Amino acid sequence: MKEPLYLKWKQWECESDCRYACMIDREKEREERGEEPIKYHGKWPFKRVLGIQEPASVAFSALNLAMHLHGWLSFVNLLYYNLPLNQDKKAYYEFASLCHVYAILAMNSWFWSIVFHTREVDLTESLDSSSAVALLGYSLILSILRSFNVRDEAARVMVAAPFLAFFTTHILYLNFYNLDYGWNMKVCAIMGVAQFLVWAIWAGVTRHPSRWKLWTVVFGSGLAMLLEIYDFPPHYGVFDAHSLWHGTTVPLTFLWWSFIRDDAEIRTLDFIKKIK
Template structure:
């Protein structure tokens, strides 16, 4: 199964190098100037946003239920300025560029990214099915990793839920929840890969092995939520954690005598984590 390692290495480094490509759309001076103007006046070109006027007239922040019920002013300004800028680029003969790590897509039926919503919903359904089937298994009490996989299942479902919400309604609060849940899932799955691959069963040893990664994951989440939502840095961190665990699993499956189909199952799991 040596070929499997080469496949994993190729996939891993493809994702890793792709993570270092910066999004040039969101650093475009004209795009950023449009956002500043929109947030000041409530208008992006010919389009004026009603809830931006609400924000301008009211110094207090909108209640949470209103934020969830409709998109906030900064989010809509980013969207309409993106559409305006892409129309201009297209008229000049230029192709589309990424904004905040994503391609410029127009909303359909109010959904920010309908295809992403559909795929995230499908992923959510499969994760729920997998969690329920694992919970219903007659696991032996001697299996030392059951609790860890239970937590992993919960984090997977939680990440899928917020992915659906964020791709449906792309706002600051849903973006933070989506990023936070994805980082938590990747950080914990990396911890599991280390504990399982090195067969760490002793509780103090588990704490010692997982503490640095746990501290880093929490620190990164706090940085994103309280200091700066740096999409470029977050992508690099997430892809690095995904590649690391994919390589750990690849080495482990080559050293341990398990069924060949299980090896490709782990490969699929790793690629799915990278795609998320």
């Protein structure tokens, strides 16, 4: 029997499709008996939409990607079209290049999140995990460089080098030795908490004019991480804890880029005042 196109392009072969149908039928029987959903091969029973394995996570990941793209473009527009530039037509904001790299890594991470939640196979899981580690690791480096106002390129390399070595080793470990989900979650959680603490303390100590935005992002992200810890079955077969975690980061991403724009504008105008 010829398979539908929506199954082909996501590589849902007959065996996987039959396994999915059996899982759904079994869950219907459990629901009729008043029993709670259970995990199958470590995964909650999600209802596919157009062949998409986890539709809510895909939708929220796409929104996060769009929010990062919007934030980055608005940041670029502010830097190069609304704020003064130096004689070389470069931005005065010393951390502009770091923010550009961050934007690329963020959009890359959410892209692979979309792919992974659309169809989970070993390759997509590896790409999703690796890109997430790269983003979190770089975010930690960015928080340290900005908080300690490290502007010298050589000093930046010295600060970033040991972190980059660890993150690279961890990614290689996941891809070529053992894709350990539990261990990776611990590493990511530590990196996340570390950068939250750095940002929160720095915002308070320096009394940054937009510190409330940063504190909101830090506090909101911390609460959102609880969704990764408190796992529960998907409501209506679609919305589970992981997908809701993706959903909570959408408004936080908007606020985060708003803070970056504020920081760029404040530092640029301060620098202009000093040179006049």
